[in-house]
Amino acid sequence: MKVVNNYIKSIDGLGVMKGRKAFTDDFAEKDSLIVKVMRSPHPYARIISIDDEAAKRLEGIEMVLTHKDFKRIPFTRAGQGYPEPSPHDKFVLDEYVRYIGDEVLAVVGISDVICQKALDLIKVEYEVLEPVLDFEKAKDNSIIIHPEKEIHEMFDIGFKPERNIAASYGMEIGDVKKTLETCDYVVKETFYTQAQAHVMLEPHTVNARMDYQNRLVIYSATQTPFHVRRIISQGLEIPLAKIRVIKPRVGGGFGGKQAIHGEMLVAYVTYKTGKSAKMIYTRKEVFESSYSRHPMRIEMTLGADKNGRLKAINCEGLSDTGAYGEHALTVFMVTGSKVLPLYNKVESVRFAGEIVYTNHTPAGAFRGYGAIQGNFALESAVDILCKKMNMDPILFRQMNMMKEKETSPIFAIMGEGTAGTAMNMETCKLEECIERGMKLIGWNELYPRKETEDKIRSVGMAIAMQGSGIPYIDMGSATIKLNDDGFYNLMVGATEIGQGSDTVLTQIAAEELMTEVEKVVIYSSDTDLTPFDVGAYASSTTYVSGNAVLKAAKELKEKMVTEAARILGTKEEKIDFDGKIFINLENDSKISLVDLSNQITYSHEQKQLQVTSSYVGHKSPPPFMAGFVEIEIDKETYEIDILHYVSVVDCGTTINPMLAKGQVDGAIVQGLGMAHFEDVVYAKNGKLISNDMLNYKIPTRLDILKLTTVFVDSYEESGPFGAKSVGEIGIDTPPAALANAVDNALGIRIKTLPITSEKIFNEIRRKNNEK
């Protein structure tokens, strides 16, 4: 391969570095009306009255929007395919506010300052209601968070709003209770994970204008332009054909931009007034009023025999979706479906639980999507079990984990919101990942710990899997067009959000067309101009959209060969093409691609050669990885230094090794953030205190010491040029690996994220008091 799996610079880096117009707000019309939202000061309240007379009279104020301006059409902001597996439980504006930061009303004016003045003049009278802030007390609470009658599920997701349940799920293979009775060793542990924030650098941003054809044109920093178009159309009753959504460059998403945020209000204002409008979330709004990762309680029971065979897994979860149920069911299902198959030799396995409403900031999609939560619980519990059995945790994993060509019955049972798809692991290099990772971290020298006078050094590890798109649901498409002078346009619905998908998809096309990336000009994510793609989520772009690009390139090549055969007077099978020259093997006559493209454009039998192809996955081959962490803990303060993180990844072929490394490195650091740095703090009244970058600490450059990321040789037949996905897998291992390293150092098991010095100190004190 000449282009794929080779060092190719990101195709779009240059203009971005220069600061050229690229991101959503760079394209806002200069005279855009500003849309500013009044946020609820109460965790739960009903709006009794709104006095906005003074605000409306303010010069420069165009309108004040309240729930009375909108027809009551429930929808979900989740940004998923249709019908969504998330409950339709949200209105553009509602008479109820359900968390501190929820939308009360919106003012629309000519500047930020005037909008702020208007907000200060508006008086809202509330009936303040008692909130549900403890997710463990939400189910069957006498306080009902969603009493409104119009809300509904699109199909059975276990939606029971009268019990504060947004969704529920359960499955069992074998009989877990019976198997556990036969086990020599059983551990049962409860883990808690926090509401991690995405903290993409570009806040949620949207702007809109009416174009000369009187169509609504929306620029949005979104991961899902086609879903955004559909949801706006349904929610505001604007014909789909009147809406165009353009996704310019996006400044990071991580799942946070899968959902729609300001789009509804801005679209409404522009459609109603005919004037351009825009909205940029403040950083505080991004924290308080978009969505976070689902916090969970996971109770993990493992049973093994005395030979170290894992026989049963029972996983019971409780997930907090906050005020609205975006991704409630599917994130929870992934906690089981992309975690538990890691140990596929069990006799029985059960996964069940509920996703409840609370009066907190909603939760939604976030890189890892449930898998990081489940991985923390399972991979921590495995080490706890090994300790109990006095067994080496690496040996235990090697004995019990998924291996190549094997499968798990879970794949067929659990999909995302629906039943799953059976598949064998055609590629699974976990054994090699572990072996190489042990060497790179120096496991045998460091395990379990090395002590000096004031420090303890230790190592910990975890294994993980993810998926590559959602089979039979996620669809990607690509159009490739041959131009005169022999270069190509590649139009994809796939959504570049900074992960490098434009580069990767260009490489796939260039490889198949045997040309350089410079000859393939990509344009992505414009609902008028590019073919449909579900968007950037579920680790689907390289595998699903990449396969669509590959298919389109193959088909275009066939069309070009047909033209060459016609011109050279032979049959297609007699034509040889090397990317530049077509040769008639019968008589060695030739025509170059440049000449062929010029001829069919201008002079003879003129036509446009263009192909559109789509791809829907029939399986979702998981990438796998082993993550190893080396830490140093101060004996006095319990301060943790993360010295080294080793990631050994099986993602199939790396289409672009540099970008793949960037994906894994970035995900590891984000995972370490969840494991150690990113504490989510609420005040007693439900107010998020960690609502800015000062109080919510993401890792900085100083916190990251050494990352080693390597890829093992692996070739997934069903993927484009052997590729699986790589966007999410990196985030899963850090929480469990760190928890295991802390236990190896101190004999202290932290089961609540993040793992901080304070928690270690308190746990040691608690243990000492017990003695």
Added chain:
Amino acid sequence: MMKINFKLNDQIVEITTDPNRRLLDLLREDFNLTGPKEGCGEGECGACAVLLNHEIVNSCCTPLANVIDQEIVTIEGFSKTKRYEVIKDAFAKMGGVQCGFCTPGMIIATESLLNKNPHPTDYEIKIGLSGNLCRCTGYNLIVEAVKEAAKAGEGIW
């Protein structure tokens, strides 16, 4: 409203505006400079970084009154220099750019660092760039990029 003079990307500019406005808004709205970006609006992320008399500042926290008669260089101005070419090549080569939202600020921070210290150690790079957050790369590739720039640009700082 008041009349404000300052040097912006090598040109003397004069503008009549509210001196309480943020430099970031002036650059984006009045001068159409899209390089500096608002990531947080509170001086934490560094996406809006520009050079004020060759020193890095967060333009979201800089009131216009502070730039009167001073010199401001944004990424758009800096990108016309040889130093930019060196830093740009290093970032592209080492994969220091993912989404790119933090990148103009990161490049400004790199210039500010190398201007004072042309041969920084790993630790000095980390300190020098610690005011610029990135959520995509995991940072190591950016540290590598700064090292590469210092090496490739030997003698120009």
